[in-house]
Amino acid sequence: xxxxxxxxxxxxxxxxxxxxxxxxxxxxxxxxxxxxxxxxxxxxxxxxxxxxxxxxxxxxxxxxxxxxxxxxxxxxxxxxxxxxxxxxxxxxxxxxxxxxxxxxxxxxxxxxxxxxxxxxxxxxxxxxxxxxxxxxxxxxxxxxxxxxxxxxxxxxxxxxxxxxxxxxxxxxxxxxxxxxxxxxxxxxxxxxxxxxxxxxxxxxxxxxxxxxxxxxxxxxxxxxxxxxxxxxxxxxxxxxxxxxxxxxxxxxxxxxxxxxxxxxxxxxxxxxxxxxxxxxxxxxxxxxxxxxxxxxxxxxxxxxxxxxxxxxxxxxxxxxxxxxxxxxxxxxxxxxxxxxxxxxxxxxxxxxxxxxxxxxxxxxxxxxxxxxxxxxxxxxxxxxxxxxxxxxxxxxxxxxx
Amino acid sequence: xxxxxxxxxxxxxxxxxxxxxxxxxxxxxxxxxxxxxxxxxxxxxxxxxxxxxxxxxxxxxxxxxxxxxxxxxxxxxxxxxxxxxxxxxxxxxxxxxxxxxxxxxxxxxxxxxxxxxxxxxxxxxxxxxxxxxxxxxxxxxxxxxxxxxxxxxxxxxxxxxxxxxxxxxxxxxxxxxxxxxxxxxxxxxxxxxxxxxxxxxxxxxxxxxxxxxxxxxxxxxxxxxxxxxxxxxxxxxxxxxxxxxxxxxxxxxxxxxxxxxxxxxxxxxxxxxxxxxxxxxxxxxxxxxxxxxxxxxxxxxxxxxxxxxxxxxxxxxxxxxxxxxxxxxxxxxxxxxxxxxxxxxxxxxxxxxxxxxxxxxxxxxxxxxxxxxxxxxxxxxxxxxxxxxxxxxxxxxxxxxxxxxxxxxxxxxxxxxxxxxxxxxxxxxxxxxxxxxxxxxxxxxxxxxxxxxxxxxxxxxxxxxxxxxxxxxxxxxxxxxxxxxxxxxxxxxxxxxxxxxxxxxxxxxxxxxxxxxxxxxxxxxxxxxxxxxxxxxxxxxxxxxxxxxxxxxxxxxxxxxxxxxxxxxxxxxxxx
Numbered sequence: 004x005x006x007x008x009x010x011x012x013x014x015x016x017x018x019x020x021x022x023x024x025x026x027x028x029x030x031x032x033x034x035x036x037x038x039x040x041x042x043x044x045x046x047x048x049x050x051x052x053x054x055x056x057x058x059x060x061x062x063x064x065x066x067x068x069x070x071x072x073x074x075x076x077x078x079x080x081x082x083x084x085x086x087x088x089x090x091x092x093x094x095x096x097x098x099x100x101x102x103x104x105x106x107x108x109x110x111x112x113x114x115x116x117x118x119x120x121x122x123x124x125x126x127x128x129x130x131x132x133x134x135x136x137x138x139x140x141x142x143x144x145x146x147x148x149x150x151x152x153x154x155x156x157x158x159x160x161x162x163x164x165x166x167x168x169x170x171x172x173x174x175x176x177x178x179x180x181x182x183x184x185x186x187x188x189x190x191x192x193x194x195x196x197x198x199x200x201x202x203x204x205x206x207x208x209x210x211x212x213x214x215x216x217x218x219x220x221x222x223x224x225x226x227x228x229x230x231x232x233x234x235x236x237x238x239x240x241x242x243x244x245x246x247x248x249x250x251x252x253x254x255x256x257x258x259x260x261x262x263x264x265x266x267x268x269x270x271x272x273x274x275x276x277x278x279x280x281x282x283x284x285x286x287x288x289x290x291x292x293x294x295x296x297x298x299x300x301x302x303x304x305x306x307x308x309x310x311x312x313x314x315x316x317x318x319x320x321x322x323x324x325x326x327x328x329x330x331x332x333x334x335x336x337x338x339x340x341x342x343x344x345x346x347x348x349x350x351x352x353x354x355x356x357x358x359x360x361x362x363x364x365x366x367x368x369x370x371x372x373x374x375x376x377x378x379x380x381x382x383x384x385x386x387x388x389x390x391x392x393x394x395x396x397x398x399x400x401x402x403x404x
Numbered sequence: 405x406x407x408x409x410x411x412x413x414x415x416x417x418x419x420x421x422x423x424x425x426x427x428x429x430x431x432x433x434x435x436x437x438x439x440x441x442x443x444x445x446x447x448x449x450x451x452x453x454x455x456x457x458x459x460x461x462x463x464x465x466x467x468x469x470x471x472x473x474x475x476x477x478x479x480x481x482x483x484x485x486x487x488x489x490x491x492x493x494x495x496x497x498x499x500x501x502x503x504x505x506x507x508x509x510x511x512x513x514x515x516x517x518x519x520x521x522x523x524x525x526x527x528x529x530x531x532x533x534x535x536x537x538x539x540x541x542x543x544x545x546x547x548x549x550x551x552x553x554x555x556x557x558x559x560x561x562x563x564x565x566x567x568x569x570x571x572x573x574x575x576x577x578x579x580x581x582x583x584x585x586x587x588x589x590x591x592x593x594x595x596x597x598x599x600x601x602x603x604x605x606x607x608x609x610x611x612x613x614x615x616x617x618x619x620x621x622x623x624x625x626x627x628x629x630x631x632x633x634x635x636x637x638x639x640x641x642x643x644x645x646x647x648x649x650x651x652x653x654x655x656x657x658x659x660x661x662x663x664x665x666x667x668x669x670x671x672x673x674x675x676x677x678x679x680x681x682x683x684x685x686x687x688x689x690x691x692x693x694x695x696x697x698x699x700x701x702x703x704x705x706x707x708x709x710x711x712x713x714x715x716x717x718x719x720x721x722x723x724x725x726x727x728x729x730x731x732x733x734x735x736x737x738x739x740x741x742x743x744x745x746x747x748x749x750x751x752x753x754x755x756x757x758x759x760x761x762x763x764x765x766x767x768x769x770x771x772x773x774x775x776x777x778x779x780x781x782x783x784x785x786x787x788x789x790x791x792x793x794x795x796x797x798x799x800x801x802x803x804x805x806x807x808x809x810x811x812x813x814x815x816x817x818x819x820x821x822x823x824x825x826x827x828x829x830x831x832x833x834x835x836x837x838x839x840x841x842x843x844x845x846x847x848x849x850x851x852x853x854x855x856x857x858x859x860x861x862x863x864x865x866x867x868x869x870x871x872x873x874x875x876x877x878x879x880x881x882x883x884x885x886x887x888x889x890x891x892x893x894x895x896x897x898x899x900x901x902x903x904x905x906x907x908x909x910x911x912x913x914x915x916x917x918x919x920x921x922x923x924x925x926x927x928x929x930x931x932x933x934x935x936x937x938x939x940x941x942x943x944x945x946x947x948x949x950x951x952x953x954x955x956x957x958x959x960x961x962x963x964x965x966x967x968x969x970x971x972x973x974x975x976x977x978x979x980x
Binding site for chain 2: 391395
């Protein structure tokens with residue numbers, strides 16, 4: 004019997020946990036005590052409902068986002084039916100009377116053309132159809148009509164006319180914000196392209212010069228270096244895919260280091276410690292190579308003796324931990340902070356702020372670079388790369404053996 | 405059993421595990437060995453790691469115990485545990501790898517783009533992980549009790565503490581090497597003693613009679629009962645009793661027991677004569693480690709066997725600690741090769757436990773009475789060979805058993821803690837991962853104290869049943885059916901996995917007693933819960949055609965197309 008009771012307790016634990024979670028999820032702000040007057044209550048309620056509809060709309064106006072936001076918008080307006088349309092078709096019909104869909108679609112052409120709201124009567128044979136009258140409010144982004152919001156009611160209502168206009172204006176603002184998000188993404192994409200282009204001039208010149216110096220004295224070495232150079236440029240100029248694997252990125256770093264070593268010889272000593280488990284991790288293209296380039300630059304800066312660089316990639320559960328460390332000149336933390344904030348245009352750490360921005364863009368703000376440094380104390384850069392992130396897929400197959 | 409060698413052997417395994425995990429083969433290299441330093445894990449190494457993580461206490465101790473008690477019928481267990489990888493190979497391995505998912509919740513999100521389904525999958529990962537951890541801890545407790553006579557919970561606590569300490573401290577960094585090492589350790593620990601045991605058995609004239617018929621005592625043997633139980637006799641039996649039988653206190657009396665049920669009180673010592681059949685023990689509600697759920701099988705053997713086959717064949721693909729290891733493969737083809745290698749390695753391993761079970765039926769039949777059948781593997785070397793050699797071999801087996809607990813438990817704890825940290829606890833970060841690790845281990849530890857004895861192999865079977873009813877439909881339909889929708893997947897997992905989970909919990913709580921159709925249905929839920937899960941998933945998906953995720957075609961193309969086809973550029977040619 005005690006075994007039965009004990010088993011029951013164990014069985015009840017997950018149920019309790021699930022109940023707690025559900026309770027927290029479903030708890031609504033209005034249940035948090037009777038705060039304020041009824042009018043203020045209504046305001047809170049409205050603001051809360053609006054905030055629920057905002058996230059889908061911030062992704063732009065598509066069939067999916069329209070479907071996810073339509074119900075909340077309808078409860079905001081309190082109508083029997085609500086319909087969202089883009090500039091050529093009805094995206095979603097929420098509520099009663101969806102047999103008017105085709106009719107509404109025809110009547111939309113006018114408002115979409117002029118950008119002016121309209122209200123019209125709907126013909127209906129069904130005696131119990133609650134949808135007799137519709138008001139169309141256009142959705143405009145940057146003075147262009149992107150779509151329309153249609154609210155339907157049993158009879159004409161001036162209140163609904165006004166409310167639909169206001170809600171449509173609010174939706175338009177959300178869509179404008181979505182546009183802003185998109186242009187921000189495009190900006191970062193452009194930055195990535197700029198970074199790719201930035202590698203070459205400097206590096207190509209130095210590499211070619213160093214290869215030239217070997218052509219007569221050591222033709223075999225020159226040939227090998229040319230091949231390294233070819234491999235590296237092939238990788239950095241490739242145009243497909245935004246993401247690569249850690250293995251491929253490390254190979255590119257290896258080619259890069261081979262060319263740098265040809266220039267600096269014994270002054271550069273690089274140690275690698277790589278856990279094989281993390282080699283398949285997908286990451287933004289060329290986001291570690293600039294860090295190594297930075298380490299080489301800082302390590303050799305104002306120093307006559309050897310510079311040591313350590314590259315570590317560790318397996319840490321659902322993340323890979325990449326650490327790049329040099330024992331060079333280091334940097335003033337205050338200056339570094341300003342470079343990362345974009346206040347100063349950097350002289351040396353050209354890639355750092357860009358890499359940091361891209362990592363934050365792809366993985367979220369808590370996955371930016373962590374940099375430990377001080378003047379004369381070297382620099383240690385840590386990047387945390389999640390093994391899985393929606394939308395992050397490496398193109399192509401690993402080159403590892 | 406003499407613990408003079410066993411305890412150092414166990415300690416050695418624990419220390420070796422921690423050391424290989426923390427430092428194993430993480431040698432720093434200079435750039436000249438770059439290709440060595442950045443070599444991806446090959447299929448064979450990865451396969452050894454998967455096998456090492458997979459072969460748990462159920463495999464190491466449980467199967468031998470079940471074969472000892474129930475006979476050759478139980479060979480379906482090793483067959484099922486191995487064949488699960490065949491299903492995994494055919495339907496899941498390569499697409500799963502190509503999906504880029506690290507855990508099962510990742511897969512749910514990658515395929516269905518739904519946070520809700522992701523959270524649900526996370527909840528089931530935690531549930532399956534806890535169900536699977538439970539028998540590992542019980543096995544550890546049993547092993548330590550057999551070796552040293554320590555109280556039952558000590559072994560479980562030791563394993564829990566070692567695993568939580570290493571995982572929380574980030575000591576499992578080179579997990580591939582440590583798990584591969586564990587596989588070879590486990591194989592050695594079973595293979596070497598098995599060779600000696602078979603030699604000893606040959607030297608004994610290779611008797612075979614007990615393989616077919618009910619086990620019998622080959623020599624006069626006296627058995628002490630540590631708990632009260634009912635003996636069921638098919639035919640009259642004469643024993644020498646010192647203690648209490650059927651309420652009569654006796655002291656060294658020869659007693660002829662008629663056929664029927666007899667109550668043996670705690671502390672009684674029975675001496676069986678040579679050649680007498682080992683009677684069946686009935687423990688009522690208080691199941692010991694060896695009263696298998698399979699006891700119910702005798703009424704419905706066909707149903708139970710199919711339930712077992714379905715659960716093990718389809719459950720392997722949903723084991724959280726197995727799935728994460730496939731991420732280490734560099735591409736889909738390597739994932740398939742890895743699975744083939746796992747089939748070979750696991751298949752080789754599973755040849756051994758039945759040998760122990762069969763020899764146990766011959767040489768240690770009284771284990772069926774005292775409820776320690778799972779200890780057969782540990783006791784046989786000493787029983788059959790004896791002397792210093794027997795003790796050393798026993799120590800080797802004990803070390804291997806602890807390797808089994810440690811490797812599976814640490815893999816599971818990492819998987820469960822990862823899900824708890826990522827999807828359940830509020831914010832991310834190292835302190836939260838530590839909290840997740842403690843939580844991942846604390847619940848099964850508490851449960852193992854509360855629930856007490858359930859046969860190790862059966863408890864694992866229940867974890868397989870839940871996994872087969874929830875993750876198998878999600879993975880198979882997710883990979884092969886383009887009309888799967890998030891509501892369908894959620895409903896299928898809830899109905900299939902949820903009903904299996906309820907059945908499992910009821911069985912563990914001892915409801916509704918032993919025997920009878922309801923018990924069989926609840927103890928072997930896979931046969932109805934897996935089709936239920938598939939059916940719900942398909943029907944709800946068909947009912948919600950508008951919810952098919954937008955990028956489904958692209959996602960499925962990525963799952964199924966070889967990686968080479970995704971690159972339009974040529975790979976670098978071989979270097980001269």
